[in-house]
Amino acid sequence: MTVTDTLPAPGPNARKPEPIVRVRDAYRDYPMGKETVHALRGVSLEIAPCDNVAIVGPSGCGKSTLLNLMGVVDRPSRGQVLIEGRDAGAMRDREATEFRLRHIGFVFQRFYLMAMLTARENVELPMAEAGVASAERAARARELLDYVGLGARERHRPGELSGGEQQRVAIARALANRPALLLADEPTGELDVRTGAEIIDLFRRLNRDGTAVVVVTHDAELAAAAWRTIHMRDGQIVSQPAR
Amino acid sequence: MIRALAAASLRRHPARTALAILGVAVAGALLLDMVMLGSGMRESFRRFLLVQNFQLRIAPKGTLPMDTEATIDSASAILRTLHTNPDIVAVTPVLGAQIHVLQGARALTSFAVGIDQSTEADYQLETGANVALPDRIVANAAFFKVMHVAIGDTVDAVTGFDPQLRTYVGRRKLVLVGQGRFFYTSAEQPVAAVPLATMQAMGGPQRADRVSLVLARVRDSANADSAAAWVDRVIPRVTTISTDAALRQVDERMGYFRQLAVILAAVSLVVGFLLVTTLVTVSVNERLGEIAVMRAIGVRRGRIVQQIVLEGVALSLIGAAGGLALGLVTARYLNAILSDFPGLPSTFHFFLFQPVAAVRSLGLLVLAGILAGAYPAWRAASLPIAGTLRREAIA
Ligand SMILES: Nc1ncnc2c1ncn2[C@@H]1O[C@H](COP(=O)(O)OP(=O)(O)OP(=O)(O)O)[C@@H](O)[C@H]1O
Ligand SMILES: [Mg+2]
Numbered sequence: 001m002t003v004t005d006t007l008p009a010p011g012p013n014a015r016k017p018e019p020i021v022r023v024r025d026a027y028r029d030y031p032m033g034k035e036t037v038h039a040l041r042g043v044s045l046e047i048a049p050c051d052n053v054a055i056v057g058p059s060g061c062g063k064s065t066l067l068n069l070m071g072v073v074d075r076p077s078r079g080q081v082l083i084e085g086r087d088a089g090a091m092r093d094r095e096a097t098e099f100r101l102r103h104i105g106f107v108f109q110r111f112y113l114m115a116m117l118t119a120r121e122n123v124e125l126p127m128a129e130a131g132v133a134s135a136e137r138a139a140r141a142r143e144l145l146d147y148v149g150l151g152a153r154e155r156h157r158p159g160e161l162s163g164g165e166q167q168r169v170a171i172a173r174a175l176a177n178r179p180a181l182l183l184a185d186e187p188t189g190e191l192d193v194r195t196g197a198e199i200i201d202l203f204r205r206l207n208r209d210g211t212a213v214v215v216v217t218h219d220a221e222l223a224a225a226a227w228r229t230i231h232m233r234d235g236q237i238v239s240q241p242a243r
Numbered sequence: 244m245i246r247a248l249a250a251a252s253l254r255r256h257p258a259r260t261a262l263a264i265l266g267v268a269v270a271g272a273l274l275l276d277m278v279m280l281g282s283g284m285r286e287s288f289r290r291f292l293l294v295q296n297f298q299l300r301i302a303p304k305g306t307l308p309m310d311t312e313a314t315i316d317s318a319s320a321i322l323r324t325l326h327t328n329p330d331i332v333a334v335t336p337v338l339g340a341q342i343h344v345l346q347g348a349r350a351l352t353s354f355a356v357g358i359d360q361s362t363e364a365d366y367q368l369e370t371g372a373n374v375a376l377p378d379r380i381v382a383n384a385a386f387f388k389v390m391h392v393a394i395g396d397t398v399d400a401v402t403g404f405d406p407q408l409r410t411y412v413g414r415r416k417l418v419l420v421g422q423g424r425f426f427y428t429s430a431e432q433p434v435a436a437v438p439l440a441t442m443q444a445m446g447g448p449q450r451a452d453r454v455s456l457v458l459a460r461v462r463d464s465a466n467a468d469s470a471a472a473w474v475d476r477v478i479p480r481v482t483t484i485s486t487d488a489a490l491r492q493v494d495e496r497m498g499y500f501r502q503l504a505v506i507l508a509a510v511s512l513v514v515g516f517l518l519v520t521t522l523v524t525v526s527v528n529e530r531l532g533e534i535a536v537m538r539a540i541g542v543r544r545g546r547i548v549q550q551i552v553l554e555g556v557a558l559s560l561i562g563a564a565g566g567l568a569l570g571l572v573t574a575r576y577l578n579a580i581l582s583d584f585p586g587l588p589s590t591f592h593f594f595l596f597q598p599v600a601a602v603r604s605l606g607l608l609v610l611a612g613i614l615a616g617a618y619p620a621w622r623a624a625s626l627p628i629a630g631t632l633r634r635e636a637i638a
Contacts, residue, residue, distance in 0.1 A: 064629075064633065065629075068628075068629040068632075071539065073538070073539050073628040073629045073632075074627070074628070074629040093544065094543070094544075097538065097541055097542070097543050097544065098541065098543075099541075100539065100540065100541040101540070101541025101542070102541070104541075105540075106536075106539045106540055108536065108539075108632065108636075109636060110532070110635075110636060112532060112533060112536040114248065114251070114533065115255070116248070116251030116252065116254065116255060117247070117248070117251065121244070121247070124244070125244060125537075125540070125542070126540050126541055126542070128244040129541060129542050129543065129546065130541075173540065174540070177541075
């Protein structure tokens with residue numbers, strides 16, 4: 001039943017560009033009392049730089065779990081997750097944090113902006129953490145807010161923005177340190193169709209501008225906007241078009 | 244940015260923050276008061292004993308200190324002996340007794356001391372002049388009030404009444420020349436000072452050449468305890484106690500009291516600690532999602548701990564400042580109440596503000612605040628990111 005890719009052997013002779021994400025036979029088990037939940041059961045996939053992937057599947061099939069592995073906020077119980085060639089499972093907390101800061105952009109279903117900070121300060125937060133000087137930080141935050149179409153709202157706090165606007169601020173924040181990989185878990189999950197469409201549009205533009213985008217979604221339109229769609233069921237990938 | 248975030252999260256719930264600060268302030272005030280009380284009484288005793296720098300107190304043997312009935316005879320011989328010791332640089336005899344001021348049919352009673360005019364060992368002159376002549380008297384404010392007299396008045400004083408002869412004993416007309424603050428008696432008790440010779444003469448033959456006690460000043464470079472031992476050896480009729488020895492006795496007697504103060508101070512520290520822990524825990528728990536997101540986007544664990552600890556520090560710093568103000572106000576109020584306790588010398592203070600002790604104790608409170616924030620902060624920042632995000636998304 002399971003269809004898994006046979007991965008090409010990596011090496012200098014590979015014709016395709018080095019994948020930015022390479023997941024090899026990854027398992028993720030959660031102990032739940034005496035039982036064990038097998039959230040992922042032998043998942044393998046590759047994401048190329050500039051890839052645009054949607055992960056779909058029924059609720060509970062392991063989409064978020066997979067995305068978290070790719071985002072280095074979780075580790076596989078078995079198997080390997082390589083991001084930009086580095087083994088995510090072997091990183092210590094400090095390294096993983098630094099890696100997330102500089103190489104990965106995260107967008108969540110709920111926007112989780114800092115309520116007491118303005119839109120611009122929210123976007124500046126990861127840059128401040130990365131030690132970017134404040135003038136440069138402010139300039140880039142403005143640029144990013146312009147990019148997501150919120151240039152005029154930089155001084156607004158999340159409470160003064162609509163859901164779609166907040167999500168766009170969150171996307172700007174995810175892009176702050178120029179990550180090569182953007183991961184989004186149900187980014188339109190709490191938005192209406194029209195604002196959802198704005199986000200879809202933004203992702204497409206972003207991808208065109210050179211960022212690899214991986215989106216977990218129930219939203220058919222968002223999935224359709226991706227170049228390829230990975231279908232999951234019961235912790236496994238059931239179909240995965242070649243890239 | 245960290246500071247902005249910490250300030251922001253304290254501002255998010257202003258009422259809660261204000262209550263926590265108030266709580267810390269109350270704990271800080273109690274802490275400060277206990278420290279002021281613990282060290283204040285001792286310091287007060289020390290200052291009290293050291294007034295005018297007479298380190299030795301020579302009293303008749305086998306009597307309680309301040310016993311006004313017991314006296315030492317042949318005082319002039321004692322003074323002569325004391326002067327032979329080169330370590331003793333000043334000596335002042337004191338004779339205490341009751342006097343009665345006659346006003347028509349009434350006789351009002353006051354305590355009086357006969358003193359050596361050359362040293363102001365018992366009081367500090369506030370207005371007027373000293374008792375430079377035999378018929379002069381200086382009294383405290385209470386005396387003036389009770390007797391309804393003023394400086395320049397002449398009072399008709401006696402030391403007793405002989406029922407057989409039906410006459411007053413030691414009757415003298417004394418001119419009130421000054422008002423002073425007496426160190427060893429309470430402010431509300433009337434007390435007066437006259438020249439020692441006058442006091443002795445008023446007491447009649449039983450008081451001739453007698454004193455209640457002698458105060459002696461020891462050279463700075465000399466040891467007061469050994470001087471005291473010397474006096475006891477050469478004059479067997481007296482008991483000598485040095486200020487240091489008295490202080491040691493006071494320390495012994497006040498041991499329980501100081502322990503109580505230490506315990507109460509510790510309790511208030513713990514209360515401050517628990518308050519900050521509670522507040523920080525509550526505030527962290529409602530921000531678990533936010534914290535997990537910060538971690539997910541690459542904010543270091545230490546930075547998050549820093550931010551949360553900073554909140555605890557801000558709370559306890561502001562609280563400590565409030566505690567300082569509150570503590571000083573309550574100490575002054577309590578001091579006023581306690582100093583009204585009858586019989587206490589007016590120089591005696593229960594609460595003594597010592598900046599170093601105050602800063603140290605409030606510093607301890609702030610330290611408690613830091614520790615209080617550290618644990619919940621570290622716990623929250625160490626939660627698994629993926630699991631927390633998931634739980635928070637469901638909630
Ligand atoms: N921290 C956890 N502890 C225990 N079980 C977990 C945990 N995280 C995920 N699971 C379980 O793993 C399975 C996959 O969860 P996951 O969140 O990846 O699903 P999903 O495909 O994202 O679902 P949805 O579309 O509802 O978001 C589920 O059965 C879930 O209950
Ligand atoms: Mg999910």
